[in-house]
Amino acid sequence: MATASSTGSRQSIELATFAIGEALCGMDILQIQEINKIMQRTPVPQAPDYVLGVLNLRGKIVTIIDLAKKLGLGETDSTDNARNIIVNSFDGSAGFLVSRIGDVVEVALDKQEKPPANMRGIQGKYFSGVFKTDSLLIGMLDIDKVLHPDE
Amino acid sequence: MMSDQKFQEPFDPAREELIDTSAVFSGEESTGEKPTDEESGVDSAGRQTSIRVHVSLLDSLMTLAGELVLSRNQLLQTISSGGLKSAEAVGQRIDLITSELQEAIMLTRMQPIGNVFGKFPRIVRDLAAQLGKQIDLSIFGKEVELDKTIIEAIGDPLTHLVRNAVDHGIEPPELRRQREKPEVGSVVLRAFHEAGQVVIEIEDDGAGLDSEQLASLALRQGLVTAEQVQSMSDKEKMNLIFLPGFSSADTVTDVSGRGVGMDVVKSNFDKLGGQIDITSETGKGTAISIKLPLTLAIIPCQVILTEGERYAIPQVNLEELLRIPAHLVKERIEIVGSAEVVRLRGKLLPLVRLADALGVERTYTDPDDGSVKIDRRRRIADRRSKQSPLTTAPAAPEQDADQHAPPVRRESPDRRIATDSALNIVVVSAGPxxxxxxxxxxxxxxxxxxxxxxxxxxxxxxxxxxxxMGDGRIALILDVANLATMAHLSSVDGSDRATEVQQETESQIATAEDSRSVLIFRNSETEQFGIPLDQVERIEKIKRNDIEYLGAKRVMQYRDGSLHLICVDDIAQVQPLAERDDLLVIVFSFGTHSIGLLACGPIDTRDIAARADEETLRQPGIAGSTIIGGQTTLLVDINEMVGQLYPEWF
Structure with a gap:
C-alpha cells in the first residue's frame, strides 16, 4: 500500500519472513494487514488452481491464494504451522497461505541485491530482490506482481 | 437540489397525483430536474455525493441506534452474569433492532425515479425538434423509489432507450400520416412496483421492430449463422438486437447509432441485476420493459447445497422448485438429442447439473455403507452400479467421469429406489x-x-x-444467466424454442395425418364404436319403450314423424344392443331421409388420426378399426349400413 512512498524516505525496512515450501521469502511488514490461521475456506469451483477459496474475515470476503502454487513451487500443506497472510491490495483484501511464518527481520534497503540469475524461473518474476542477512537469504516478494491475475 | 424542486413545485397539493404528463414537444415545463449544484453535491464523475433524508427518518435512525446501544449493554451484562435464558431474550431484541435498523438505513438510500425521468422531457423535445418530429412524452410513476446506486446507474441506458424510441421508433409526421396514425407520436415512460421489483417501461407507437429484418441484419453482420436464424423463435430474433456489435446500419443518424448499442444497455441493466425485455409489433410500436431490484445490497435468495457447498440463487431468477421422486425419475426425465429435459406442464425444460456446470466432481452416498463415491452416471436416469471402477481404482480420481464411464450393461437391480436419489430441481430463468x-x-x-x-x-x-451465512461460512451467489452459457445452453435449446419446435411438429403431424373427430359410443356394454362426427346430425336420449316395432322395422316418433331405427348389430357381426332402459339415438340424414342409430353411452368425442386399420376387423357396416383410449374401436360405416338396409334410398 504505502511502500512506494515510505521506502523512499526510510533507510531500512522490516521484513516479515515466511516459508514457501523450502524457500524463505519476505515482504514489507507494512503491506500486511494481519496474519491468522482461519482455515475454514469455501472452495470456489472454476477458480484458477492457485486460488484455494474464499474466507470470511470479519464480514469481508478474502480470496486465499496458495503462494507456493502461484510461484510454481508445489503445493502448501495445511499443517498446524500454516498461516494466512492477509495483505491490502488496491481493490480489497487477498490472503496468502504459507507453510510457516518466520521472524520479522530488519534489513537495510541498500543491502538489497538483484535476484540471482538462477531465480529467473517461473517464480523469478515475482521477486523484486534478495536480502542477505547474517545467516539467511530472503527473497523479497513483489506483492503487486503476485496479486496480479494471470493474463 | 432542494431549491430546484421548490422552484418547480412550490407546495403543490397535486404533487401526489400519480399521472404526471409533461407535455414536451411544445410544452413549457422546461426545467430538467438536474440540480444546478450550488452546494457542490456532485462529485467529479457526476454522481451525487449528498442526498436528502427526511428528518423523521433520521430521528427513527437515532432512536434505533439508541436502542442498539442499550441492547449491547444488556448483552454485555448477560454475558458476565452467564444466564442463558436472558441471553436469548437479548439476542431476540438485537435481532429485531438490527433488522429495523437495516430497513431504515436502506430507506435513506431510496430515491425517487423522477430524478432520472426529469431530464427526459428536455431530451425528447430537443431531439424531436432536431429531427422534425412531433412527440408527446408522458411520464408516469415519478415517485417510485429505487436505491441510489441504481438510480445513478440507470440514467445512461434509459437515455439511450428514450433516444432510440424518438429516433428509430417514431416515424416522421408525413409517414405517420400515410400510415394513418396521429401525427404526434407518443412515447410513454412508466415506472411501477410489481412483485417486489420495480418495472420501468418505455413504450412508443412508432414503426416497431421487424424480427425478420433484425435476423437478416444480424446474419449480414456475421453475428449469427443461417442455421441459427432458422432455428430461432420470434422472441429470440427480437433479442438479437442485444448482441454485441449489432447495429441497424440502415438507420444510423447523428443521434443514435454511435456505437453504443443495445448490448451496452443490456449489460448495464444486467450489472444491476435487472432484466430487459422487448416486445414489438411491426407498424404498431415497441415496448421495452425493464425489471429492476429495489436495492442491490440485500437480496432474497434460495440457498441450495451441491457437493457439500452452499450456493445462493437470487429469488429474482427463481421460478419454482421441483422435486422428482426417485421412482419417477426415469419417466419424467427425457433425452432430446444429447440434452436432458424434464416435461413441466407441457413445456420442455432443459436440465443442467450444477455440479457439472461448475466442474465439481459429482459424488453420491452409497445407500449400503454410507460412503461417498464418485458419481459417474452420464444420464440422470441411468442406474447406479454397485461396483464403481473409479472408486476401486483410486489411481484415476482426476479423470472426467463422463468420458470414462464404460458402457457396461449393469446386472444389479435398479437401485434408484433409495429416497435420497430423488431429484431436486431449481427452475430458474434468465432473460429468454x-x-x-x-x-x-x-x-x-x-x-x-x-x-x-x-x-x-x-x-x-x-x-x-x-x-x-449465519454460521460465518461463505456461500457463493450463482449467476444464473452465465451458468446457462457455461453449460452451453443457448436459448435455442431453451424451453421456448423446444416448445415451439414441438408445437410445429405436432401441427405438422396433425395436418399431414389429417385428424378427424369421431363420436365414440357403445352398442353392447363392452364394445366401443366410433363414427365420424361430421356425419352426425344430432343425438337423442330415449327410453327403451319409446321404440315402436312395425313388422321387422323399428321406428320412433321424431319431429312429428317417424324415424327408422337401426342397430350396428343389424348388419355387423357384433354383440347385440345392451339391455338398457336409457338409450341413445344418433340421427343421420341422407338427403330427405333420416335414420337413427341405436346406441348406448357413455358417449364422447375424440380427435384421431384419419388413418385407420382398414383390414383386420373389416366387415359389412364396419369401415375399420383404431385404438382410442386404449380400447379397440370399430369405425361404423353408416353409408354402407343404410345402403344395405334401405337400398331404395340411394
Missing amino acids: ITYGLIVDRLEDSEEIVIKPLGRHLQQCQGYAGATI
Whole structure:
C-alpha cells in the first residue's frame, strides 16, 4: 500500500519472513494487514488452481491464494504451522497461505541485491530482490506482481 | 437540489397525483430536474455525493441506534452474569433492532425515479425538434423509489432507450400520416412496483421492430449463422438486437447509432441485476420493459447445497422448485438429442447439473455403507452400479467421469429406489432462457448481503458474488444467466424454442395425418364404436319403450314423424344392443331421409388420426378399426349400413 512512498524516505525496512515450501521469502511488514490461521475456506469451483477459496474475515470476503502454487513451487500443506497472510491490495483484501511464518527481520534497503540469475524461473518474476542477512537469504516478494491475475 | 424542486413545485397539493404528463414537444415545463449544484453535491464523475433524508427518518435512525446501544449493554451484562435464558431474550431484541435498523438505513438510500425521468422531457423535445418530429412524452410513476446506486446507474441506458424510441421508433409526421396514425407520436415512460421489483417501461407507437429484418441484419453482420436464424423463435430474433456489435446500419443518424448499442444497455441493466425485455409489433410500436431490484445490497435468495457447498440463487431468477421422486425419475426425465429435459406442464425444460456446470466432481452416498463415491452416471436416469471402477481404482480420481464411464450393461437391480436419489430441481430463468438446475439439496430461502469477489475470481463467470451465512461460512451467489452459457445452453435449446419446435411438429403431424373427430359410443356394454362426427346430425336420449316395432322395422316418433331405427348389430357381426332402459339415438340424414342409430353411452368425442386399420376387423357396416383410449374401436360405416338396409334410398 504505502511502500512506494515510505521506502523512499526510510533507510531500512522490516521484513516479515515466511516459508514457501523450502524457500524463505519476505515482504514489507507494512503491506500486511494481519496474519491468522482461519482455515475454514469455501472452495470456489472454476477458480484458477492457485486460488484455494474464499474466507470470511470479519464480514469481508478474502480470496486465499496458495503462494507456493502461484510461484510454481508445489503445493502448501495445511499443517498446524500454516498461516494466512492477509495483505491490502488496491481493490480489497487477498490472503496468502504459507507453510510457516518466520521472524520479522530488519534489513537495510541498500543491502538489497538483484535476484540471482538462477531465480529467473517461473517464480523469478515475482521477486523484486534478495536480502542477505547474517545467516539467511530472503527473497523479497513483489506483492503487486503476485496479486496480479494471470493474463 | 432542494431549491430546484421548490422552484418547480412550490407546495403543490397535486404533487401526489400519480399521472404526471409533461407535455414536451411544445410544452413549457422546461426545467430538467438536474440540480444546478450550488452546494457542490456532485462529485467529479457526476454522481451525487449528498442526498436528502427526511428528518423523521433520521430521528427513527437515532432512536434505533439508541436502542442498539442499550441492547449491547444488556448483552454485555448477560454475558458476565452467564444466564442463558436472558441471553436469548437479548439476542431476540438485537435481532429485531438490527433488522429495523437495516430497513431504515436502506430507506435513506431510496430515491425517487423522477430524478432520472426529469431530464427526459428536455431530451425528447430537443431531439424531436432536431429531427422534425412531433412527440408527446408522458411520464408516469415519478415517485417510485429505487436505491441510489441504481438510480445513478440507470440514467445512461434509459437515455439511450428514450433516444432510440424518438429516433428509430417514431416515424416522421408525413409517414405517420400515410400510415394513418396521429401525427404526434407518443412515447410513454412508466415506472411501477410489481412483485417486489420495480418495472420501468418505455413504450412508443412508432414503426416497431421487424424480427425478420433484425435476423437478416444480424446474419449480414456475421453475428449469427443461417442455421441459427432458422432455428430461432420470434422472441429470440427480437433479442438479437442485444448482441454485441449489432447495429441497424440502415438507420444510423447523428443521434443514435454511435456505437453504443443495445448490448451496452443490456449489460448495464444486467450489472444491476435487472432484466430487459422487448416486445414489438411491426407498424404498431415497441415496448421495452425493464425489471429492476429495489436495492442491490440485500437480496432474497434460495440457498441450495451441491457437493457439500452452499450456493445462493437470487429469488429474482427463481421460478419454482421441483422435486422428482426417485421412482419417477426415469419417466419424467427425457433425452432430446444429447440434452436432458424434464416435461413441466407441457413445456420442455432443459436440465443442467450444477455440479457439472461448475466442474465439481459429482459424488453420491452409497445407500449400503454410507460412503461417498464418485458419481459417474452420464444420464440422470441411468442406474447406479454397485461396483464403481473409479472408486476401486483410486489411481484415476482426476479423470472426467463422463468420458470414462464404460458402457457396461449393469446386472444389479435398479437401485434408484433409495429416497435420497430423488431429484431436486431449481427452475430458474434468465432473460429468454428458463432451465432446471439440478442440485443436491434445497435449503432455506434467506435474505443475504451481497459481497463482491476479489479480482482473482472475476474470471469465474458463474458467480454474481458471495455472501456470508449465519454460521460465518461463505456461500457463493450463482449467476444464473452465465451458468446457462457455461453449460452451453443457448436459448435455442431453451424451453421456448423446444416448445415451439414441438408445437410445429405436432401441427405438422396433425395436418399431414389429417385428424378427424369421431363420436365414440357403445352398442353392447363392452364394445366401443366410433363414427365420424361430421356425419352426425344430432343425438337423442330415449327410453327403451319409446321404440315402436312395425313388422321387422323399428321406428320412433321424431319431429312429428317417424324415424327408422337401426342397430350396428343389424348388419355387423357384433354383440347385440345392451339391455338398457336409457338409450341413445344418433340421427343421420341422407338427403330427405333420416335414420337413427341405436346406441348406448357413455358417449364422447375424440380427435384421431384419419388413418385407420382398414383390414383386420373389416366387415359389412364396419369401415375399420383404431385404438382410442386404449380400447379397440370399430369405425361404423353408416353409408354402407343404410345402403344395405334401405337400398331404395340411394
